[in-house]
Every structure is written in C-alpha cells, then in structure tokens.
Amino acid sequence: MNTDVLLQFAVSGVTVGSIYALVALGFTLIFNATGIINFAQGQFVMLGGLIATTFANTLAWPLPLAVLAAIVLTTAVGAAVEALTIRPMRGRSVFTLIMITLGVSIILETAALLIWGTDPIFLSSFSGEAPIPFFGATLQPQMIWVLGGTVAAMAALWAFYRYTIFGQAMLACSINVDAAASVGINRGRMVMVAFALAAALGGLGGVLIAPITSTSYGIGLIMALKGFAAAIIGGMGSSLGAVIGGLALGLAEAFGTGLISSGYKDALALGLLIVFLVLRPQGLLGGK
Amino acid sequence: MSRLQLEGVSRRFGGLVAVSDLSFTVEPARITALIGPNGAGKTTTFNMVSGLIRPTSGRITLGAQDLTRLAPHRICMAGIGRSFQTPHIFGQMTVLENVMVGTRVEAPAGLLATGLRFPSAVHEDHDVADRAMQELVFMNLAHLADRRAGALALGQQRMVEVARALATRPKVLMLDEPAAGLTHAEVRGLKETLIKIRDKGIAVFLVEHNMRFVLRTAQHVVVLNFGEKLVEGPPDQIANDERVIAAYLGRGREAQLAQG
Amino acid sequence: MESRKKKSGLQRPLIGAILFALAVLPVVYPHPFAITLLVFIGIYIIVCTGLSLIFGYAGQLSLTQAAFYGIGAYTSAILTTRYGVSFWLALAAASALPGLIAWALGAPILRLRHFYLAMATLAFSEIVLVFFIQEVDITGGPTGITHVPAPEVFGYKLDTTTKYYYLVWLLAVAVVGFSYNLIRSKYGRALRAIAENEVAASAMGVNVPAMMSIMFVLSAVFAGLGGSLYAHYVSFVSPDTFSVSLSIMLVIMVAIGGVNSLWGAVFGAVFVTVLPSMLGAYRQYAMLVYGVVLVLALMFMPNGITGLFQDAAHWIGRRRAASKDEVKEPAG
Numbered sequence: 001m002n003t004d005v006l007l008q009f010a011v012s013g014v015t016v017g018s019i020y021a022l023v024a025l026g027f028t029l030i031f032n033a034t035g036i037i038n039f040a041q042g043q044f045v046m047l048g049g050l051i052a053t054t055f056a057n058t059l060a061w062p063l064p065l066a067v068l069a070a071i072v073l074t075t076a077v078g079a080a081v082e083a084l085t086i087r088p089m090r091g092r093s094v095f096t097l098i099m100i101t102l103g104v105s106i107i108l109e110t111a112a113l114l115i116w117g118t119d120p121i122f123l124s125s126f127s128g129e130a131p132i133p134f135f136g137a138t139l140q141p142q143m144i145w146v147l148g149g150t151v152a153a154m155a156a157l158w159a160f161y162r163y164t165i166f167g168q169a170m171l172a173c174s175i176n177v178d179a180a181a182s183v184g185i186n187r188g189r190m191v192m193v194a195f196a197l198a199a200a201l202g203g204l205g206g207v208l209i210a211p212i213t214s215t216s217y218g219i220g221l222i223m224a225l226k227g228f229a230a231a232i233i234g235g236m237g238s239s240l241g242a243v244i245g246g247l248a249l250g251l252a253e254a255f256g257t258g259l260i261s262s263g264y265k266d267a268l269a270l271g272l273l274i275v276f277l278v279l280r281p282q283g284l285l286g287g288k
Numbered sequence: 289m290s291r292l293q294l295e296g297v298s299r300r301f302g303g304l305v306a307v308s309d310l311s312f313t314v315e316p317a318r319i320t321a322l323i324g325p326n327g328a329g330k331t332t333t334f335n336m337v338s339g340l341i342r343p344t345s346g347r348i349t350l351g352a353q354d355l356t357r358l359a360p361h362r363i364c365m366a367g368i369g370r371s372f373q374t375p376h377i378f379g380q381m382t383v384l385e386n387v388m389v390g391t392r393v394e395a396p397a398g399l400l401a402t403g404l405r406f407p408s409a410v411h412e413d414h415d416v417a418d419r420a421m422q423e424l425v426f427m428n429l430a431h432l433a434d435r436r437a438g439a440l441a442l443g444q445q446r447m448v449e450v451a452r453a454l455a456t457r458p459k460v461l462m463l464d465e466p467a468a469g470l471t472h473a474e475v476r477g478l479k480e481t482l483i484k485i486r487d488k489g490i491a492v493f494l495v496e497h498n499m500r501f502v503l504r505t506a507q508h509v510v511v512l513n514f515g516e517k518l519v520e521g522p523p524d525q526i527a528n529d530e531r532v533i534a535a536y537l538g539r540g541r542e543a544q545l546a547q548g
Numbered sequence: 549m550e551s552r553k554k555k556s557g558l559q560r561p562l563i564g565a566i567l568f569a570l571a572v573l574p575v576v577y578p579h580p581f582a583i584t585l586l587v588f589i590g591i592y593i594i595v596c597t598g599l600s601l602i603f604g605y606a607g608q609l610s611l612t613q614a615a616f617y618g619i620g621a622y623t624s625a626i627l628t629t630r631y632g633v634s635f636w637l638a639l640a641a642a643s644a645l646p647g648l649i650a651w652a653l654g655a656p657i658l659r660l661r662h663f664y665l666a667m668a669t670l671a672f673s674e675i676v677l678v679f680f681i682q683e684v685d686i687t688g689g690p691t692g693i694t695h696v697p698a699p700e701v702f703g704y705k706l707d708t709t710t711k712y713y714y715l716v717w718l719l720a721v722a723v724v725g726f727s728y729n730l731i732r733s734k735y736g737r738a739l740r741a742i743a744e745n746e747v748a749a750s751a752m753g754v755n756v757p758a759m760m761s762i763m764f765v766l767s768a769v770f771a772g773l774g775g776s777l778y779a780h781y782v783s784f785v786s787p788d789t790f791s792v793s794l795s796i797m798l799v800i801m802v803a804i805g806g807v808n809s810l811w812g813a814v815f816g817a818v819f820v821t822v823l824p825s826m827l828g829a830y831r832q833y834a835m836l837v838y839g840v841v842l843v844l845a846l847m848f849m850p851n852g853i854t855g856l857f858q859d860a861a862h863w864i865g866r867r868r869a870a871s872k873d874e875v876k877e878p879a880g
Binding site: 273 | 607670675678679836839
Binding site for chain 2: 726727729730733734735737738740741744745747748749750751752753754755756762766
C-alpha cells in the first residue's frame, strides 16, 4: 500500500479524532468539576450540528451566524441541563447521577427526533468543496476548519484555565474538591460553567463535522461513547490526555477502517475502550 | 488452637512507610490490644490482616495457614472476623439479616437448590436464621432483631457488627475501636462481652484509643509508634513503660499546640 | 421473625389472585390485542427480572441486557431455521450462550464500578450490534432472519397468541419465582450487602467477584430466554430491535419500577409495554416520556414506583413497631 493512501487515512483520522477530542474535553471539564461522567455529552454534538442546519438550511441565515447561533444555543442547553437536573441532585448517589444523565440523553435524543426527523442532514461546507492537494493526499476545505476550530477551542480553553479565576478554581477543584470554596468561587456556579463549556465544545464539534459526515438525531450516544473512549485512552481528567486520546482514537479508527474493515469501525473503537478500562484504566498519560 | 502471627510485616504507600517490620502474635483465648498514637499504623495493620490491603513485605499466618495473599472473603473463611472503626453496617437490612450475612460462610446450598427452594435450602435458611439469632441473644441484641440496622444508635450498631463478625465463627475477632462513641455504661458492657467472647476460646484482637479501657480489659498490649513496634507486654508493664508515656505525652503536647 | 411471616402472609393471597387472573384471563377476556400485549409484558418481565438481580440488588448498572436478549433471539432463530433444532433445545441454547458470554465478559469488566461499568457494558452492547449488522452470513445482516417457526411442545404446535401466552407466562412465573427465592436467601442478603458496603461484605466472607459474576450470568440467561421467546413469537429477528436504546430503556424500566424489589421489574415491564400502545400514533413520544418520567422519578421518588408502596408499608410498620416498643423497651 502506498504512502499517499496511508497519508489520506492519517488526514481523515486526525479530522475525526479532533471531534472526539472536543467531546473528550467536555467529559474532562465536567468530570473535574463534579466527578460525574455525563452520558448526555454526545447529544451536544448532535444538537450543535442539527441547530446549525435549521438556521442555515431552513431559515437561510448566513453560515457564520448560523454556526454561532448553534453553539450559543447548545451552550444554553448545557447550562439548562445542569440547572434543571444536576443541581437539584447534589449529594445523591453516583448511581442516581448516572441515571439522570442517561435520562437527559434520551430526552435530548427523542426531542431531536421529533424536531428534525430521522433523515441525516448536511450542513454546507464553511468554504466550498474544492479539494486541496496535500502532499499525495487531498484535504477537504472543511477538514482545515475542523482542525483550526479544534485548535482554537483548545487555545481558548487553555486561556480560560490560565487567565480566569473560574478556570483556575476549576483546575484547583480537580485536585481538591474544596479548593474552589477557598478561593471564593461559588461551587454551584462553577459546575454550571463546566456544563455550559462542555456543551459549547460539543456543539462546536457538531457544527464542524456536520458538513463532512452529515448529522442526525441518533449520533449522540455513539459520540458520547467515542468521546469517553478518547478520554479514557488519554487518561480521564487530563485535558492533554483528552486531546491525545481523541487523536489516537481517530487515527486507530481511520487505519482500522482502511486496512481491516469499515463495518467494524465502531466495534474497534469500543473494543479499545473496554481494553483500556480493564487493562489500563489510568490511560496513556496516567501515572499509576 | 491456632494463633495469628505477623512476621516482619511492612506496608508502604508511595514513599510513606505506614507500617514497618512489624512482628507479634495474637494468642487464642486472650484479649490482645494494639495501641498507639494517631497515625501509628493500627488500622493499616488491621486492614492487612483482613486482606483489604496487601503487605509490601512480610507474612501473616493463622495457625498453619498463610493469609498474606488471600482475598478478604477467604481470610474471613479462614477464621478472621472483624468490625470497622466507622460502623460498616448494612443500614437498609434488619439487624437479624445483618448477622445472617455473616453466617453464610458455612452455608453450602447451591444456586439451583436455593432458587427452586429444595428442602435442604429451606432448612439451611432456617438454621442460618437460628444461628444468627443465637449470636444476637449472646450479644443481648435479640430484642432489636427486626429493626432496620441503619436506624440504630451508634453503640448498638457497633454491637451488631460484633454479632455479625461472631456469626462467621472466627478464631480471631478483630475490633477496630469498639469503645469509641460509647457511653460509660456501654463501655462496661463491652468489657464484659469481650471477656465472654474470650472465654469461648476466641482470640480477641482490638485497636483502641481508650487507654483505661485497654489496660483494664486486655491481657496483652502491643504499642505502635510511627509504624514500628515500640514495645509489647502485659498492661501493667505497658502502663509504666517510659517509652510509651513519652510517645503519648509527646503527641499530646503537639496536639495541644495544634489546637491552641 | 414475626413480621417476616406477616409480610408473606399478606403477599401470598395477592400473588395467588394475580396468578389466577393470569390463568383465566384469555378465557374470560379473549381480546387479541390485550393477549398480545400480555405476551410482551411476560417476555419483558423475564428480561427485567434478570436485570433487577444485577442492577437492582447488587447495585451494578449493566447496560448489556438488550445485547444478551438479542444474542438469545438470534441463537434461537439460527438454530431452528438453519439447523432444524427443536424448540426446547434452541431455547436452552439461547439461554446458555448469553450466560457463557456473560461469564467470560464478567471476569474482567465486573471489576469496574459506576460510570466505568456502565460505559463498558454500553460499549459491549454496541459491539454486539455491529456484529449483528456486519456478519451477514451468520445473522442475516441488517434484514435479519425471518420465518422463525412457532414452537412445538410435545407435538402440540403453539401457533396462536393464546397458546403462546401460557408458555410465556409459565416461564415468566418460574423465572420470577426462582429469583424471588434467591433474593430472600443468602444470595439476596449477600447482594444487598454488596450494594450497601462492598468492603464489609467481603470481610464477612461474601465472595464479591463470584457473587457478581453469578448474578451477571443469571441476568444474561434470563435475557437470552426472553430473547428466544421473542424470536419465536414475532417469527423474525433483526438488529434494530436490540439497539443500545433498548438496554437503556430496560434499565429505565427497572429504575422506574423500583430497584430494590422484583415488583419493580414487573411494574417496569408493564409500564414500558403499555405506554407505547396507549400513545398509539404518537408512539415516537414514548421514549421522550420515559426520559422525562425517569428524570422526575429519580428526583422526586428515589425508590421508584414500588418504593412509594414500600414507604407506605414502612410507615405503617413503623407505627406498629413504635407501639410495640413502648411495651418492650423498659424490659430490654
């Protein structure tokens, strides 16, 4: 097999992996703030993409505005999910929290089914379809948007952690739960910010990938599983781990699909998840 | 009768040495107490004996049987019963059911026999309930049998834990701070109970903070300090040992400073 | 001990009445739609009872039940359509295979807890689904397998819904009875002990990994049994029936019904079978309703529907116990 084909696999692996990384970052944000794994995380990806298609395709808004509106609305949904279902449940068992986020996931999925129907919907590419040669491979222009958007989101997240008091409190919180209170941050508000940001990251992923793979009501659960797989592979709780895990999973899937079988793409990713959970639950970056 | 023996047992957590090269013996039909200032490694030692954490090195044996690498339930079946420092009662179950959990160690009826309610399984269930009831009677808890365990007072919960541990028919009964949080009257009752248990031939092995209680109840005392054995011997000897006094007083002063 | 006798004394007539009603219903009220619905309720009760053992009693969230249900359905369908295996043998194989898989899968993954076990089991379910869709030679791919024969019992063909109804409910009652015996035995006590405090349970001699493995296997066996009954009833199997959403829905059934009671599984199965048929044309809203009901139930009645009854019973029981204690306490 020639190197051009392998390069093509790598390119598509990095593209898809970027989306997994965004979902994994969302998992990480919420996990660090609350210790919860949010099963509804993938639904934000679904929502972002579908809301954007409504604004862009149905309402014929200019694409940048539609994308922005989709991310803002998804963020609002994330904050609302926290306020309505997570905040009242503080102090309840882990088991109850799992069930709650599963319930939210189902509600979002079914609501989307009722609003948008079952057919996959495409969003038009941000800057045309003309393929760009890249050494021996070709890039779709949207792939550059995916990479650029992901890098921008990671930079923004980094700046948030580094330069805002909220971000620093969140970092401190991931080490010690009571730390937020000691720097004067209201823990409840911090959890809401974590959900809102996680939703924003998911929504961004959703709008970025919708022009490439299309989107539909049912992609949320598998996205959650893949994003979770990325977070576990990288090491749950670590932002760098989430990114590395996302890219690793995207590449593994792309090469697995290309070299073995495309039908087993999901099975490969989820098999990796189980293997990591059982054999190396601390992930690639985890110490012990 | 089989004795519990620790030989050169150590446990490190990362760089921290919690217990270092600890050796002593817990004899049958005797009350042995493990004492020492906070953080001396008492609970770590208990958890190593009952298999909740593994020693980094050393050997723990009960009679001829090596317990060092066994799973907690195997250690229980080998003859080690225990209670916990903060009550680990099954709060949603009744007191009797709590104690019945302990008795299942020796109940042989299989899944099919139980699910199909073979006579053997039905008999076994009755026997197990009787056995559990006997332990409750022995512990003067029979009147609480049908109460929800989580609704009991702390002192009663501790006693239920003792009954539950006794139901496993232990050779060694390990109690982690049984007197903590008890009233004076309850502490007196506890002492009598422990002596009754000892007189059945069981080795009673306790970690305890209450020095007066230890000196009046135990026949053998092992003193830990910073994870190492400071001294061991009969209570009157321990009470007058300068090293023990120094360890406790030194800590006492530090504690006072920290509070002040 | 007195109170335990009293409880079964109350339950026995109730159970007798339910069994009697189930036995005469097809004769007294031979409405095909109602009987069909009851066949599905019976199948779901079998599947949910299995789930409630591992999920309700041992407190471990397993999201693989639909996958085991599917494996059972496919096993039965494949054996009877391609190899002409008899119904009983297929039913046994359809129960055994998921059990074996659960045993092998359980060894590594049952060490995981909470979110991690839930995710791992969810991932496994997706993998099974991919297998159903991809392995066209074995499973028939996306279209599945058709013409699964109606079962023949001692030469007597169960070709009507009413005949099938009796088979399903016979097995459902057997499964519930077996599970009921288990949960009020040492197994049930051990499971509840594990759910409440794993460390204390193991220190009391409960072999936690073995106990969880047994219950995981048993839950898979029941799921497989239910799957086989499903396949022979609707006469075809296809992958979309056994989606991950079904696993989630089954967990919701049990959670809504109440996790600490087999009645929870029964209530749950009824609730989730009856609701979509009541919604009729608005069937698609069913999942939305489940989601909303689940979230509300978790928020406002943590013990589920059966929990409400239990709370009431507890309240009455406590008042009785209180009046009893007033007499007893001074003596004790």
